[in-house]
Amino acid sequence: MNELSxxxxxxxxxxxxxxxxxxxxxxxxxxxxxxxxxxRSAWFCNDCGAEIDDLNEGCDECGTGQPDPDEE
Ligand SMILES: [Zn+2]
Structure with a gap:
């Protein structure tokens, strides 16, 4: 089993x-x-290959690029 991203x-x-x-x-x-x-075009995460809805929110799948919760 090798599921493609x-x-x-x-x-x-x-x-x-x-x-x-x-x-x-x-x-x-x-x-x-x-x-x-x-x-059409779409953004993808280079870490896990998931499709990204909102660049500013980062990747929902692996967390890459998400706003740092410790940063106010
Ligand atoms: Zn990702």
């Missing part, structure tokens, strides 16, 4: 790297059918 699945479907953010913690990829105008 969302990022690995996207890469298998020819996702195209667009940019990095947050010091390389996250990367944005063009995903979906790029021949369509509907082609």
């Amino acid at each position: 969302p990022l690995e699945k996207a890469l298998e479907n020819d996702a195209l790297w667009l940019e990095d953010a947050r010091g390389g913690r996250f990367s944005r990829y063009a995903i979906g059918d790029q021949s369509q105008e509907e082609g």
